[in-house]
Amino acid sequence: MKGNQWGYGKEDGPSIWHKNFPVAEGDRQSPIDIIPKEAPRDPNLGPIVLNYDQCTSLNITNNGHSVVVEFDDTDDRSVIQGGPLGNPYRLKQFHFHWGGKGCHGSEHTVEGMSYASELHLVHWNAVKYKSFGQAAEAPDGLAVLGIFLDTGDDHRWLHMITDALYMVKFKASVTDFKGFNPKCLLPSSLHYWTYLGSLTTPPLHESVIWIVLKEPIIVSEKQLGKFRTLLFSGEEEDQRMRMENNFRPPQPLKGREVRSSN
Ligand SMILES: NS(=O)(=O)c1ccc(C(=O)N[C@@H](c2ccccc2)c2cnnn2CC(=O)NCCCS)cc1
Numbered sequence: 568m569k570g571n572q573w574g575y576g577k578e579d580g581p582s583i584w585h586k587n588f589p590v591a592e593g594d595r596q597s598p599i600d601i602i603p604k605e606a607p608r609d610p611n612l613g614p615i616v617l618n619y620d621q622c623t624s625l626n627i628t629n630n631g632h633s634v635v636v637e638f639d640d641t642d643d644r645s646v647i648q649g650g651p652l653g654n655p656y657r658l659k660q661f662h663f664h665w666g667g668k669g670c671h672g673s674e675h676t677v678e679g680m681s682y683a684s685e686l687h688l689v690h691w692n693a694v695k696y697k698s699f700g701q702a703a704e705a706p707d708g709l710a711v712l713g714i715f716l717d718t719g720d721d722h723r724w725l726h727m728i729t730d731a732l733y734m735v736k737f738k739a740s741v742t743d744f745k746g747f748n749p750k751c752l753l754p755s756s757l758h759y760w761t762y763l764g765s766l767t768t769p770p771l772h773e774s775v776i777w778i779v780l781k782e783p784i785i786v787s788e789k790q791l792g793k794f795r796t797l798l799f800s801g802e803e804e805d806q807r808m809r810m811e812n813n814f815r816p817p818q819p820l821k822g823r824e825v826r827s828s829n
């Protein structure tokens with residue numbers, strides 16, 4: 568694996584990442600397998616509060632690892648707060664992880680069971696840190712809201728994303744994506760599990776307060792299939808590699824506690 572190039576293949580995938588990113592074998596790595604009966608309810612954990620109404624989505628991009636919708640995070644217009652968080656965290660981007668045809672691709676698992684896909688809404692602590700990059704290196708710098716995707720009927724709003732995927736088929740492609748409010752991707756319940764972890768892709772910084780919702784959202788196989796029309800590869804590359812199975816498997820808990828909201 569050359570330099571800081573990493574991927575999800577045999578030569579550059581999760582089992583090799585530790586060579587360039589030794590923290591891959593650290594004490595608070597993500598994702599993890601969540602065991603509900605070992606995640607006690609903590610009465611001090613209040614509800615999480617999402618203020619996304621003034622959010623400003625900017626663009627959608629294929630960064631060669633996932634498809635990412637980025638937001639204007641120059642002020643506190645869209646934040647997550649409450650729950651395990653000491654202050655509001657600013658929404659920066661969201662992206663997905665998914666499997667191959669008929670194979671599940673969530674990162675967190677629940678008692679060994681994985682979901683078809685997982686959505687990550689990435690927020691950073693702009694109260695304590697001056698930039699995302701700086702926050703991404705601090706133990707309380709990031710808060711990622713994880714939402715499982717299960718298959719069933721069409722999701723009534725996901726088409727707004729899947730209809731745009733043909734515009735970002737190749738790595739490093741980007742297109743405008745304004746006026747999208749991720750509130751429409753939330754399940755009805757905001758009950759969650761929470762634990763201290765890391766980015767699930769290199770540089771794997773141990774800077775994430777994870778908040779994983781218990782209730783999945785439902786999307787159709789057809790909608791999920793559109794994610795698999797994306798490519799890991801750039802337009803100029805002759806080798807076309809379908810973007811799928813872009814998930815890291817669960818990592819050792821190493822004595823960490825997982826708590827449950829009420
Ligand atoms: N899966 S997750 O929710 O845990 C997750 C969340 C955010 C990031 C992230 O922002 N990574 C970038 C970064 C930039 C500055 C400091 C540190 C990290 C980065 C580094 N090289 N490329 N990127 C872009 C990138 O990975 N973007 C996120 C797409 C998830 S596959 C990665 C994973």
Ligand SMILES: [Zn+2]
Nearest residue numbers: 662664687767
């Ligand atoms: Zn992610």
